[in-house]
Amino acid sequence: MDAFAVFRNRVEEKLINLFPELSDNKQALSRFVVEPPRDASHGDLSCNAAMVLSKVLKSNPRAIAEKLVAEFANDEQVEKIDVAGPGFINFTLTPDVWQSVIADANKQGADYGRPEVAPVGKVNVEYVSANPTGPLHVGHTRGAVFGDALASLMDFCRYDITREYYINDAGGQITVLANSAYLRYCEALGDDIGEIPAGLYPGKYLIPVGQALAEKFGDSLKSMDETERETTIRPVVLELMMDLVRDDLKKLGIKHDLFFSEASLHGGGNGGDIKETLDWLGEEGLVYQGTLEAPKGKTPEDWEDREQTLFKASDFGDDTDRALVKSDGTYTYFAADIAYHRNKYLRGFNSQIVVLGADHAGYIKRLSAAGKAVSGGEAEVDVKICQLVNLLRNGEPAKMSKRSGNFVTMAQLVDEVGADVVRFIMLFRRNEAQLDFDFDLVTQQTRENPVFYVQYAHARACSAFRNAARDVPELDVSLEALQKADLSKLSHPAEISLLKTMGQFPRAIEAAAAAHEPHRVAFYVHELAAAFHAFWTKGKEEPQLRFVNHEDRTITLARLAMVNAVRQILRNGLSILGVSAPEELS
Template sequence: MSETQTLHAAFAAKIDAVLDALEAEAVLPAGVARGNVAVEPPRDPAHGDLSTNAAMVLAKQAKTNPHALAEKLVEKLSTDPLIEAAEIAGPGFINLRLDDSNWLREIEAIAALQGDYGRSTRGAGRTVNVEYVSANPTGPMHMGHCRGAVVGDALAALLEYAGHPVVREYYVNDAGAQVQTLARSAHLRYREALGEDIGEIPEGFYPGDYLKPIGKALADEFGDSYVGAPESEWLTIFREKSVAAMMDMIRADLAMLGIHHDVFSSEAVLQAAGKPEAAEAWLRSHDLVYDGLLEAPKGKVLEDWEAVELPLFRSTRFGDDQDRPIRKSDGNWTYFGADLAYHMQKAEQADELIDIWGADHAGTVKRIKAAVAALSEGQGKPIPFDVKLVQMVQLLRNGEPVKMSKRSGNFITIADMVEEVGKDVVRFTMLTRKPEAQMDFDFAKVVEASKDNPVFYVQYAHARISSTLRKAAAEGITPSGDHLDLLGVDEMSLVKQAAQFPRQVEAAAQAREPHRIAFYLYDLAAAFHAYWNLGNDDAEKRIILTDNVDLTASRLFLAVQVAQVIRNGLALLGVEAVEEL
């Protein structure tokens, strides 16, 4: 194994080489598909250091049973001096026990690769478009947007680390009724800025104080030109100005979370460019849109329902339960029709699409997936498309629901959260549960200094290592990899946990689940704290032994590499490692 090749990559290559040999011996047919062959730690560490399913997934192609093929694999693997034992488990899994020299090399690999430890080429340069946040530009970013924003941003970083070029995209919904309401609300604040008493904000308008600066800017720019003017004269201008101001606010709010998008796609620009018409024409030419009668909503009895002929997309052809209209009866585009054109635009520029949506959009997933499936068919290539649904977060303070924000009018903003607990706490906490699971965010608990607070527990591991290094430096001892052979069983256990990081990155990227990295970091932090605590019961197991400089330097070298893995993992989550707490 070269000094910059990780252990999992090295043993995946060894398995591959053994399969090559079996092909040469005609035990396996030539060119057998190996895409599903995995090399990973077994679920139970007692079973060994690594496990492979090679015999299980290739036996059918070899026209034999998994156990027989596993015997052939074990026969060759057992001759490798870096493998202490190769054993068959169950119907054909192979467990490997590795020589300790492998783990010492892995410490050196982390030291050599540093920030690139765990980075892979598994993405093979396939471009992934990740669309996330995409909140309507009608107010500041709030808690309902925060979790999806963090999940999407961490997923984008994870995919890049795994070898994918990534496009981070925000879809600006600036063509619907809500932005018209925004313009009217801004006009109220504009009149207010000019001295008018506007009284109570009318129902249906946006009431938040965040519109006051926009009203002031409009007053400064236009004076009283539009105070008594008919709506037709100012609505478009005020809409464009208000949306631009809101997007500046949204970008600033996202920047507080360390989030920056590559592309902001405007629905208004999309429609002005005739993209929905082009999508409709293409779909009609492929018999995917037809003029038909819209069915009544399922499960509802509507006495005044009248069947209306509308252009319908054949979404039932792709698994939906009914065909969907792309235009309304007045000729305007439905949300689905506009979204279909938008996804068509994205599909032209990426190999894969991922959307991060709130769980309240679950009802539209099937139809959008049907649309992208149709586009894939038309483009002559499969375009994998995944929608990640993110559940809402309940805000608490010491177990009690949090009161609303004055700034927004009716919700807690991202700015409120970040200003109180910090970007890193918000980001890490949002990834401590699967996105489809409900989450409580308790302002008191997320800053608690305890093992029950994952943010603190992981940060504390890194800070503890930094503190240990400072204490050792005061004793004149620095980390060194010159005598790693002095490390024992306890250190090997810690290395094995750190060495899982590259595999965790690949698995998390493949599953599109960045929360796995947060879970892994907690486990690694727990492993380090357990190792550090050994010295509380046995003085000889303390990291710093002033009477044994070589062993201390080796233990420090290991600690440095554990800290590096923690930093790498935190960086994927958009969280900074701390030197002290």
């Protein structure tokens, strides 16, 4: 039972009974919430319906609240209800409401917290999308983990999800990559290549690529002119680099359903998706010839002071109109962006989530404008920016520079501390806030290390069953037996407090998915872990609260049913985050 959803529905039903005119005003009814009160002493649930609807109903909020309170007078699950402040309604519920959380979690198992009804529509989550010019570094890691966890969260909530990677394989950086790989190819054939020339990628990660080219082509590439050579090796090098990227992602458990090539937008007999999109925008009257004012502050490298083909981005909420064609006749990056989002829309994605790095904050409005324009306002593009990660090692930040070849890779990070640590720490902070990744902290087995703290809670829950098997071996603690436990025995304030935290899981999951914020799941499992650890400690102080009670097998079974529900909820939350739930910690 999701108490928050159940009582929100009850409040809405009673409001319609009291004020029939609200039955036709679903928008107004959708605005009120039922949530935990800020002060736990005020009760279990707090509802702001009276204040939200006071203008619609043209009535004093307290008067509305008092009428609602009277409607709940005979509700058997309401122990206490009152009006606070300007019109908040506070509910204190009977213990059986919270006891039912245990029954639900143990019955639904891996589905506990999952909404019953699937949302309408298809969702595309695009993440990582790094240039395929080298291994993924720690700067890519945060976006990769965020996007993957967000996709898992929405999948858990029954959204129709596609996980997508946009391969930036159409720009000049791929020519640089091909030339850099050719140099390593010559090295593999025994040539002394000396110092890597400026402008090429010097990283040692290209040595195996050069060796692979030597094995595939022998010395035949040397006899080709530059254009033929680049055309020949470009697809091979790209595939080898994408294999490297996929291997890095695999180390971290990152999954994608589709790898979409930017170059495919440029191709085709009709000029490709970009030309088709620009022609369509022209037919819609969204393209014109004009000039742009010089941007304030630092002038972008691609800004040109001339009359050019412009997209009316400002009509769709952007700060300025955007150039589509460069002076040399090639398309701008933004032209490809518009075509890509139209491609997504034509594939049925009305909801498009794009995960970008901190240096792409300026893309938020322009991509949103592109989504609205190409879909007639039907598609929403939500750009999620992942801020920088500061690696701390011995008090010194680790420097990163892909061009110099001196950077900390995703693979190195995972190899040193493990995928679980990397994923949880990357999610244990809001994506738009900078994150300090402290190697000293994340390898400690202390409560200050959040991933250890949560995994230890799950391991502790598992240890309760091992202890029960040792101390009362004749007690049946199978799932079937736990589902039949007398949960009414769990009425101590410490037990009810833990159950209330457990009961917030469905609400936390739904809110995280709606806001596209997977960090809320990390925060929740940490909160539940803290509540469980607190109850464990209390059991040491008060023997009557211990999980195994030799004098009362009924209470023992009920408490073990509660413990099993705790570990199931922790497991469900950690699974969404892509983090394991170990039964023991070394």
